[in-house]
Amino acid sequence: MSLGILVLAVLILAAAGFLAGRRRAISSAGGDPRRLHSLPGHYGQFAALLTAVPALALLAVWLMAQPMVIEQRVASLLPAGDASTSSLVMADVRRISTGLQRLAVTDGLSPRDVAGLSPEGLAPRLRAVGVAVTSMGPETLAAARAHRDLQDRLGFWMVVSVLATSAAGLGLALARIRPDFRARNTTERFVMVILIAASLVAVATTVGIVMSLLFETMNFFRLYPAQDFFLSLTWNPQFRGGSDLGIWPLLWGTMYISFIALLVAVPIGLLTAIYLAEYAGARARSWAKPAIEILAGIPTIVYGLFALVTVGPALRDWFAQPLGLGASSSSVMTAGLVMGIMLIPFISSLSDDIINAVPQSLRDGSYGLGATHSETVKQVILPAALPGIVGAILLGASRAIGETMIVVLGAGAAAKLSLNPFEAMTTVTVKIVSQLTGDTEFASPETLVAFALGLTLFAITLVLNVIALFIVRKYREQYE
């Protein structure tokens, strides 16, 4: 029985549970729903939830645990080897097992036929059903057979136990339904548990990401001294070994480009937001706002192309070369400008919402005292909206720091510490990509450094977000 059908079966059972629960509740009250503690639908919901949720939870756990159990069992059949070869052999075992399964279906083989298959001549037959196998010894085949048997058996028991859980839930629910049973409260609690579980997914994912970064970073620091990483001013990875992996040139590039981006985006975005929220009429707003938001929908790689083809050469020809500041079309300035344009809709749209949220009574109060429009904006509306605007700017900063594609195409890939904005530099994110590109194992400091860079980046954006939250909270206390 395939997974989809199993889930469908559970859901059908749950639907039946809903109807049965409702019917039972009404009949237990002698046909008068008013004698029930809760609405008949609540009893139905209770029965449906108890039928579906534990069964589906069991299914999820089973699906996660089953491959682990099988591989552990099968591994004991295989000759011992080191970690990387045995993982290759295990991959073969899994492929052969899939192939046997397909052969059994296409050629109509009975279980005894499958058991009698010999390694010779099996590879072409497997290839015919779309499974390519590199090496096949008798042990591998035996392991694959065991793999397939276990999978079949466990799959069968999974179906049985899930359906049994579902049916047991249904029975339990029906047995508990009585007129004074508080189905409404129970479903409420059930719903709350589901909501908590959903939010835990996000939290758990964050924890998982941080953990994986942390472990790999610790591996990196075992191979490469931490003080060199944090204090060295050169970035010069050598895949032969003996590289300099100082973070400062990358961090400097990141900060420099983000700073220029914010220098472009904050004034333009903020003034746009003020115009849209305070001055624009309904008609101007109705076309200007979507037009600006189109900017937000452009993929960053397209911005990168714009930087590469248009902005970079223009800056080089009109500013860098005449001023004698450099001859490179990829520069901090190019990436910063284009990234700034990318951030404009981000900042303007958030600030626009925030300015609109300032109560009209404050505007009235200011006009009532004879203030002009711009005085009102400057002295009343912007101070009231400040915490939100600061939050918007810091969110924009986080995006700028994490941006990769525009930097790759606009600023180049040279890790350099320089003050000249017309020189090519690069950022942390670009180097993470370039260190991980290519077919290397995660064993050398040159690749593991990517995780240390990632963790540093994460720490920086985390600090920025904390500062943003702090500012917002501090001023909110004052203003509301």
Added chain:
Amino acid sequence: MDDIRYAERVVSAAEVKIAASRVQVFYGLNHALKDVDVEILGKTVTAFIGPSGCGKSTFLRCLNRMNDTIPGCRIEGRITLDGHDIYDPRVDPVQLRAKVGMVFQKPNPFPKSIYDNVAYGPRIHGLARSKAEIDEIVETALRRAALWEEVKDRLAAPGTGLSGGQQQRLCIARAIATSPEVLLMDEPCSALDPIATAQIEELIDELRTQFSVVIVTHSMQQAARVSQRTAFFHLGRLVEYGETGQIFTNPHDPRTESYISGRIG
């Protein structure tokens, strides 16, 4: 109410401060105010009463052109302040509002310190040449709004941290700091408790010595307590306008009488 003493009211100042004749207000197609004629006297408290939606707040907002900020609002007729038409194209509404101050229904202190709230008007109108002068204006305004004693030690604290009644007095102080000639109050006590209301009412009575005060109120007791003249609005028309004592004890129009005795509204 025992403390309503209509007979003791004396309307001393007789000069006309604001004169409105045949004022019509339209919100889009909705004819909100029809043919209103009112003469508001200087150094007098004038109360506008009437059921919700009768146009009294609309008319109040015509007097300092606050309706200009509402899209789709059109005003016809003539309103003069000291004999000058305030809807004349040469009149700058911004300057008009400095002369005709306004206090709103809900206290709306700016997100600034108490001091900066009061200093806001004098600063934007350039009424003071030095910091000391602003200090003085702020203190006078806060004293006149009967708030000085409560806030003099925390002028740098945010105005939004005050209680509701204090906030409303702060808004009154803010309005009188620009030394207006007329003070418009749109239901200034409707968000306040009885004690804060009593304080504001007392304050209004004192303000009468310097300004002409126009107050919109839903409470007939309040109108009777604080005002010398009362205008009754109903369905966008001015029904009756006269001395407060006369309106409350001997109304000429049967609609006024019905409203005051609680039969309509």
